[in-house]
Amino acid sequence: MKQIYLDYAATTPTDQRVIEAMQPYFGEVFGNPSSLHSFGQEARSAVEAARMRIASFLGATPAEVVFTSGGTESDNFAIKGVAYANRKKGDHIITSAIEHPGVLETCRFLEREGFRVTYLPVDGEGLVDPDAVAGAITGKTILISIMHANNEIGTIQPISEIGRLARERDITFHTDAVQTFGHLPFTAAELNVDLLSTSAHKLYGPKGMGILFIRQGTRIVPFMNGGSQEGGRRASTLNVPGIVGFGKAVELAGQELAEEPKRMTALRDRLIGGLFSKLSGIRLNGHATRRLPNNINFSASQVEGEGMILSLDMLGIACSTGSACSSASVETSHVLTAIGLSREFAHGSLRVSLGRFTKESDIDAILEMLPQVVGRLRALSPDAAGRKDS
Amino acid sequence: MKKVAVAMSGGVDSAVAALLLRDDGHEVVGVTMCLGVTPAEGGRAKCCGPKEIEDAARVCRALGIRHYVIDFAADLEEKVIRPFVEEYCRGRTPNPCVACNRFIKFGSLLAKARAWGFDGISTGHYAGIEEDRGAYRLKTPKDRRKDQTYFLSAIPREALAKVLFPLAELTKDEVRGIAERAALPVFDKPESQDICFIPTEGHEAFLRGRGAPVEPGEIVDTAGKVLGRHRGIACYTIGQRGGLGISSPVPLYVLAIDAARNRLIVGEKRDLRSGSLVADQVNRLVDVFPEEAWAKIRYAHKAARCRVSYDGERLAVRFAEPQEAVSPGQSVVLYDEGTVLGGGIIKEVFRGTS
Numbered sequence: 001m002k003q004i005y006l007d008y009a010a011t012t013p014t015d016q017r018v019i020e021a022m023q024p025y026f027g028e029v030f031g032n033p034s035s036l037h038s039f040g041q042e043a044r045s046a047v048e049a050a051r052m053r054i055a056s057f058l059g060a061t062p063a064e065v066v067f068t069s070g071g072t073e074s075d076n077f078a079i080k081g082v083a084y085a086n087r088k089k090g091d092h093i094i095t096s097a098i099e100h101p102g103v104l105e106t107c108r109f110l111e112r113e114g115f116r117v118t119y120l121p122v123d124g125e126g127l128v129d130p131d132a133v134a135g136a137i138t139g140k141t142i143l144i145s146i147m148h149a150n151n152e153i154g155t156i157q158p159i160s161e162i163g164r165l166a167r168e169r170d171i172t173f174h175t176d177a178v179q180t181f182g183h184l185p186f187t188a189a190e191l192n193v194d195l196l197s198t199s200a201h202k203l204y205g206p207k208g209m210g211i212l213f214i215r216q217g218t219r220i221v222p223f224m225n226g227g228s229q230e231g232g233r234r235a236s237t238l239n240v241p242g243i244v245g246f247g248k249a250v251e252l253a254g255q256e257l258a259e260e261p262k263r264m265t266a267l268r269d270r271l272i273g274g275l276f277s278k279l280s281g282i283r284l285n286g287h288a289t290r291r292l293p294n295n296i297n298f299s300a301s302q303v304e305g306e307g308m309i310l311s312l313d314m315l316g317i318a319c320s321t322g323s324a325c326s327s328a329s330v331e332t333s334h335v336l337t338a339i340g341l342s343r344e345f346a347h348g349s350l351r352v353s354l355g356r357f358t359k360e361s362d363i364d365a366i367l368e369m370l371p372q373v374v375g376r377l378r379a380l381s382p383d384a385a386g387r388k389d390s
Numbered sequence: 391m392k393k394v395a396v397a398m399s400g401g402v403d404s405a406v407a408a409l410l411l412r413d414d415g416h417e418v419v420g421v422t423m424c425l426g427v428t429p430a431e432g433g434r435a436k437c438c439g440p441k442e443i444e445d446a447a448r449v450c451r452a453l454g455i456r457h458y459v460i461d462f463a464a465d466l467e468e469k470v471i472r473p474f475v476e477e478y479c480r481g482r483t484p485n486p487c488v489a490c491n492r493f494i495k496f497g498s499l500l501a502k503a504r505a506w507g508f509d510g511i512s513t514g515h516y517a518g519i520e521e522d523r524g525a526y527r528l529k530t531p532k533d534r535r536k537d538q539t540y541f542l543s544a545i546p547r548e549a550l551a552k553v554l555f556p557l558a559e560l561t562k563d564e565v566r567g568i569a570e571r572a573a574l575p576v577f578d579k580p581e582s583q584d585i586c587f588i589p590t591e592g593h594e595a596f597l598r599g600r601g602a603p604v605e606p607g608e609i610v611d612t613a614g615k616v617l618g619r620h621r622g623i624a625c626y627t628i629g630q631r632g633g634l635g636i637s638s639p640v641p642l643y644v645l646a647i648d649a650a651r652n653r654l655i656v657g658e659k660r661d662l663r664s665g666s667l668v669a670d671q672v673n674r675l676v677d678v679f680p681e682e683a684w685a686k687i688r689y690a691h692k693a694a695r696c697r698v699s700y701d702g703e704r705l706a707v708r709f710a711e712p713q714e715a716v717s718p719g720q721s722v723v724l725y726d727e728g729t730v731l732g733g734g735i736i737k738e739v740f741r742g743t744s
């Protein structure tokens with residue numbers, strides 16, 4: 001059976017060119033970049049080349065790029081680091097209700113540590129209102145953290161606007177840009193951010209690799225204590241192959257950034273258009289236009305998301321849903337709840353996320369299969385049984 | 391049957407069922423029903439909790455098959471748990487496993503699995519299915535001590551054509567042996583005997599938590615004389631001896647539960663015997679019930695010879711020898727040789743055979 005992967009928002013396949021670039025750094029070039037000898041220096045130069053590449057892609061200086069183990073670490077680093085560095089100045093943090101758990105759970109942790117956190121609501125399309133951000137600021141606010149684009153519904157936030165108002169008030173501003181970095185053109189300066197988290201594996205790079213951009217002059221406490229790597233901000237021997245792979249992934253993304261978002265947008269809109277013409281009783285979740293080029297998230301009435309996932313998986317198509325039975329209980333997506341979906345729609349969501357290796361024929365395949373799948377699942381619902389009886 | 395969804399509880403039986411089907415060439419996927427029993431809802435679940443789901447996932451990884459966890463919490467609540475609590479409130483002793491098999495495993499799960507693209511489902515029940523020219527019969531398994539057909543007696547007859555029971559010809563020891571040789575991670579896991587959604591805190595706490603009135607009341611003898619007090623009728627079952635807090639020269643047993651007056655009626659062992667019963671919610675797994683059959687009136691009961699009459703709604707069962715502790719709410723299941731004929735839910739119990 002042909003398999004079609006449409007879950008790029010969860011992770012992307014590592015690009016073959018990235019794997020090739022990483023290969024030498026598992027074997028031949030094995031030195032510790034912190035060592036003074038030639039083995040170390042060779043590894044070091046590969047690390048710094050990657051750092052330079054990533055920094056220039058972000059419009060940053062190399063010293064502003066700190067390597068981490070991924071997006072969640074970067075979120076933890078940014079939020080805890082700024083909170084602890086500014087404890088004397090204030091104790092209030094502003095974030096949104098639809099952040100990634102890397103941000104939300106870190107904020108909840110800090111609440112237990114005595115900080116106060118405002119979780120701003122979003123509108124029905126998932127947008128944070130900059131006026132609401134401004135309104136939530138108090139004299140004690142030390143950090144604002146709002147994601148660039150939502151991983152579930154794809155809504156892109158007015159980050160540069162929020163960044164501007166944070167800067168006017170001298171409040172540190174962080175964004176989780178895991179879903180946008182390398183997928184949308186921007187620089188850190190354009191977004192007016194002081195801190196930006198991202199990871200490599202959403203960009204055809206290796207898993208377990210991320211960065212935190214820390215604008216020069218930002219007060220932050222080191223995340224890991226130990227050696228003096230990364231200017232003392234993040235101790236731990238550098239993950240050389242991962243860093244090299246991340247650098248290569250960013251190089252490839254840079255080459256494609258002029259065309260790929262347009263191609264994604266066209267495929268996305270083809271799928272959304274097709275779904276609405278073939279299926280009744282569905283709604284698009286998230287914003288129609290202020291939306292990630294590769295994100296489609298919709299809910300269908302009388303259907304459970306997990307049923308769609310499973311049926312599609314049986315047909316070889318991999319997608320994702322907002323409500324899944326994790327371990328003990330059914331967890332409904334906090335994002336779908338925050339945009340005000342009814343229980344039925346919150347449980348009947350499907351996220352389709354596209355990427356570099358998605359072809360038009362893949363879109364057509366899912367457009368052919370999905371109506372059948374939804375039809376079969378709807379025939380099971382009590383409403384359908386009622387109609388049959390009457 | 392090509393594509394089969396195996397309902398995996400995290401135990402050894404369903405693990406071996408999946409293993410056998412996989413080795414038999416079926417396209418096998420493991421499905422674990424998430425029943426939504428969380429600590430917040432009054433305790434730790436003994437089964438179908440996070441530990442069980444993780445065990446099922448480990449088994450599937452060991453077998454190299456896909457595994458899905460699917461939410462059945464709302465279904466279970468509506469079709470099994472709520473009726474379970476309501477039955478206790480009526481002074482009856484329900485069997486939730488019978489209801490779960492009828493409505494959930496061989497009801498919604500089977501229907502969903504078909505909609506997801508499977509040809510049928512399988513479970514690790516000790517039971518068999520026999521096909522003869524398109525007619526399917528539910529059969530007792532080789533391991534008579536593990537026979538679980540009692541719990542399967544209410545499943546829709548048409549489900550039999552879409553179900554596989556790979557453990558039909560195996561004993562529990564053989565199943566454990568297979569699991570151990572295949573190095574399945576759950577091969578030595580202890581048996582779970584209890585009702586999966588009742589937390590370890592117990593029955594009484596669960597019913598109280600569910601708002602069932604567990605009110606103390608009177609214990610009376612068959613003449614209506616008050617002998618003592620009970621903790622709440624839901625805490626007792628018919629046939630129960632002891633735990634009544636009454637001193638008596640002869641052992642006393644719970645004979646009946648009078649929900650309307652919140653009373654327990656107790657008496658001697660000889661008063662516990664019933665000659666006949668009437669059941670409703672009848673399910674037939676054969677075209678017609680024979681006039682004579684063998685009946686089980688609870689899971690651990692040794693099937694008793696009986697005469698059967700069925701008017702299309704009510705099933706009357708008259709025992710050749712009176713049976714002890716026949717309890718309204720439990721299932722009566724009819725057998726003929728190794729075939730399960732079907733059964734019903736016991737509605738009324740009579741001392742005599744008329």
